[in-house]
Amino acid sequence: MGKIRRGNYVFITWKGDHGPKHVHVYRDSKLVTKWDLKAPAAMKGRPTARVLELIRQLEKEGAL
Numbered sequence: 799m800g801k802i803r804r805g806n807y808v809f810i811t812w813k814g815d816h817g818p819k820h821v822h823v824y825r826d827s828k829l830v831t832k833w834d835l836k837a838p839a840a841m842k843g844r845p846t847a848r849v850l851e852l853i854r855q856l857e858k859e860g861a862l
Contacts, residue, residue: 802861804852811862821862823849835862 800811808824820841823830831843833853845853856862 800861802856804856805848807849807852809852809856809862821853821856823853 800809800813802809806825807830810822810824811820818837819835821833821835823833823843823845829843830849831845832841833839833845833849834841835853835857838853853862
């Protein structure tokens with residue numbers, strides 16, 4: 799499991815989780831979105847522009 803805190807959000811990935819490769823994004827213990835990293839598209843929820851920017855940053859850093 800990978801857990802990253804950034805900008806009041808928590809980004810979680812699980813090794814061995816079902817495909818496609820995705821990240822769960824939480825804020826205040828509530829799911830904001832489940833984001834498909836390959837598509838890229840929301841699998842669940844509606845991410846804000848800020849969440850999408852944070853996902854892009856984390857991908858660029860190689861954290862996701």
